[in-house]
Amino acid sequence: MLRITRETDYGIILMSALAQADEASLSAALLARRCRLPVPMVGKTLKALAQAGLLISQRGAHGGYALARHPAEITVAEVVEALEGPIAITECSSAEPSGCVFLEHCQVNSHWNRINEIIRSTLGAISLKQMSQWPSSLRGADSPVTINPLSALLGEHSSVQPDPTRR
Amino acid sequence: MLRITRETDYGIILMSALAQADEASLSAALLARRCRLPVPMVGKTLKALAQAGLLISQRGAHGGYALARHPAEITVAEVVEALEGPIAITECSSAEPSGCVFLEHCQVNSHWNRINEIIRSTLGAISLKQMSQWPSSLRGADSPVTINPLSALLGEHSSVQPDPTRR
């Protein structure tokens, strides 16, 4: 648990595929084939990403989707927030009022806010360029974000590869 | 989004209440009253936490629940995992095989594993004792966990208190 939705998973995969594609723009159908993902969901996901301004769409023949910015300047946090809304680990971590009248004597709320901030900045410290490269090159310092808890761990953790299956 | 369930939220609040209670043991009904949470959900949540070994339950009159260990030695990660199962930000980050046959040429999977590890160790670096204290005392160094991305941010971020409502 504590999981991103499958659509967000798709979103990251698709954006990564665009980041490392030779072509400037790719159609939804081609992207689906290249990433081996179901076509309808790919269309839906790309639409949402375009609406959020992370992709630029071109209609009509020879149309398709292209990254709106350089992959080093798009963060994982942006993609997650485009597809799931603001990152909020609890109801009370979100920007909108949650309607809880007990906040004033809630001891754990501010701690969750801090935890939320760490998660947000962790995801904000990883660029699409990094996500689109194979693990060994993750150490490259092309992230645009300065606060970077990720860097504290990179290279110190033995990369855990738990199981040989996906989806 | 990217949210813990409300039951987990309750779980942390309840464990924190136990951590700072004068009594060694509290009944579900009393805890519910003290935390202003719905009684049935409190009972359900406490049962699950006891089953996971984080609480010790005592049946019968004058029974109730008590922390199984010292609050400084119980982490937020443990509570989350007790109520939601293993922390896995994607299907493929979990320990169980996900059945995805494309893992071998999935570029983003290993990156998610690293992100997952950061989130897990962030939650594993925060003790119940810390959660049960008011924000200013969070800086105290009583966490049993050595790898601590939290420490990189503590004291540097201005505490954001977004909205005055909860639940």
Next chain:
DNA sequence: TTAATCAGTACTAGTTTGGTGCTATATAAA
């Protein structure tokens, strides 16, 4: 024996997720 209290299970309404289908609109090229 009795009242208090946890254990276990089953159930339900509502929401979210994952996915499908259809129609409208835009565009390049024949």
Next chain:
DNA sequence: TTTATATAGCACCAAACTAGTACTGATTAA
């Protein structure tokens, strides 16, 4: 101008999950 190719925008659906309720049984102190 027509046609094939694409995206845009809905509306819809089944399955799963979440949050919460209800009830019965077991345990224990007084």
